[in-house]
Amino acid sequence: MGRRKKIVQECERLMDEPENIRNIAIAAHVDHGKTTLSDNLLAGAGMISDETAGEQLAMDTEEDEQERGITIDAANVSMTHEYEGTNHLINLIDTPGHVDFGGDVTRAMRAVDGALVVVDAVEGAMPQTETVLRQALREGVKPTLFINKVDRLISELQEGPEEMQRRLVSVINDVNELIRGMTEEMDDIEDWTVSVEDGTVGFGSALYKWGVSMPSMQRTGMDFGDIMDLERSDKRQELHERTPLSDVVLDMVCEHFPNPVDAQPRRIPRIWRGDDDTELAEGMRLVDEDGEVVFMVTDIGMDPHAGEIASGRVFSGSLEKGQELYVSGTAGKNRIQSVGIYMGGEREEVERVPAGNIAAVTGLKDAIAGSTVSSVEMTPFESIEHISEPVITKS
Numbered sequence: 001m002g003r004r005k006k007i008v009q010e011c012e013r014l015m016d017e018p019e020n021i022r023n024i025a026i027a028a029h030v031d032h033g034k035t036t037l038s039d040n041l042l043a044g045a046g047m048i049s050d051e052t053a054g055e056q057l058a059m060d061t062e063e064d065e066q067e068r069g070i071t072i073d074a075a076n077v078s079m080t081h082e083y084e085g086t087n088h089l090i091n092l093i094d095t096p097g098h099v100d101f102g103g104d105v106t107r108a109m110r111a112v113d114g115a116l117v118v119v120d121a122v123e124g125a126m127p128q129t130e131t132v133l134r135q136a137l138r139e140g141v142k143p144t145l146f147i148n149k150v151d152r153l154i155s156e157l158q159e160g161p162e163e164m165q166r167r168l169v170s171v172i173n174d175v176n177e178l179i180r181g182m183t184e185e186m187d188d189i190e191d192w193t194v195s196v197e198d199g200t201v202g203f204g205s206a207l208y209k210w211g212v213s214m215p216s217m218q219r220t221g222m223d224f225g226d227i228m229d230l231e232r233s234d235k236r237q238e239l240h241e242r243t244p245l246s247d248v249v250l251d252m253v254c255e256h257f258p259n260p261v262d263a264q265p266r267r268i269p270r271i272w273r274g275d276d277d278t279e280l281a282e283g284m285r286l287v288d289e290d291g292e293v294v295f296m297v298t299d300i301g302m303d304p305h306a307g308e309i310a311s312g313r314v315f316s317g318s319l320e321k322g323q324e325l326y327v328s329g330t331a332g333k334n335r336i337q338s339v340g341i342y343m344g345g346e347r348e349e350v351e352r353v354p355a356g357n358i359a360a361v362t363g364l365k366d367a368i369a370g371s372t373v374s375s376v377e378m379t380p381f382e383s384i385e386h387i388s389e390p391v392i393t394k395s
């Protein structure tokens, strides 16, 4: 509890430093390892114990989640990570892995600025990989790639270094081909292909909690040969300790995903068609915590005690208890009853949530997922487009 309280306090402090915030989603084709990876990141941030991370599958079915201290299937979770001597606040939004939840995935993308796309090294890019990439890019959300289950290439498929390299390169090429195809259609998005050299690709094993990237190899001095030796000789604990997955991934998140100050000026014109020559627009572009309140609701959840919880992204101003706010598409105003952030599956009430953060509020009785909530009447955000699965033709 003491540790958790400290994390909450640190999250509250960091909420006021938008340069050090990263709002991210992890997205993947079903079974590629999204849950296992999310678990690992929470363990790395000290939210759950190291031993329980990576064993979620057995535990999902056999044990009460409460025993592990937090709810692993949490829709939203905040954690802190120190990168290059500075602590960062990482707000992670879960995206449902199943095709039927395509709409939810798109909504989650509205709230974040970066998407970590997880691809199984054995299966490669799959139809849902394409869908989540398309959803991310449409929303102006930058992708990075984590190739998971590399342990299987080494220990199960017994691949040699050349074979393994060929396979990993082909996964990266496939993902880049998808990204290139999608960004060509969108003329205002820069080159968002991923590369090992840039550090926007990581590899590893979410199950055995080790990971590598070009920057991590330079830092730890470990190369692929060392990793293969340790994995083959079953020294996975040593591998985890020498090159922990959570450090590799969270470093990648801090280094390569834009913070809200960098992301919002680029994202706002893409998701909002209002007059950009107004103070309101300026507040959103500058992530101004003292500007008019602009909050986009991306999800409505149910809390047995507090009732409906609206969560989403604060683009401008600061959300506070007692504020009377307009809800797009409805007449009159709603009064905010409480403001909070997520820590694990639990909501922590805080005094205020400033621009650039993910907030969870009560009292917005008229809001639905997709509502624009604001202190002045405004043009609502673009509706969130549902993208369905690509049509698969069997060869």
Ligand code: GDP
Residues within 6 Å of the ligand: 028, 029, 030, 031, 032, 033, 034, 035, 036, 037, 057, 097, 148, 149, 150, 151, 152, 204, 205, 206, 207, 208
């Ligand atoms: P999700 O559907 O994307 O959330 O996938 P899960 O995290 O639930 O993982 C699906 C299955 O793959 C589970 O049986 C995991 O234990 C297994 N898995 C996840 N990551 C790895 C990995 O790095 N290596 C191996 N061998 N199995 C993994």
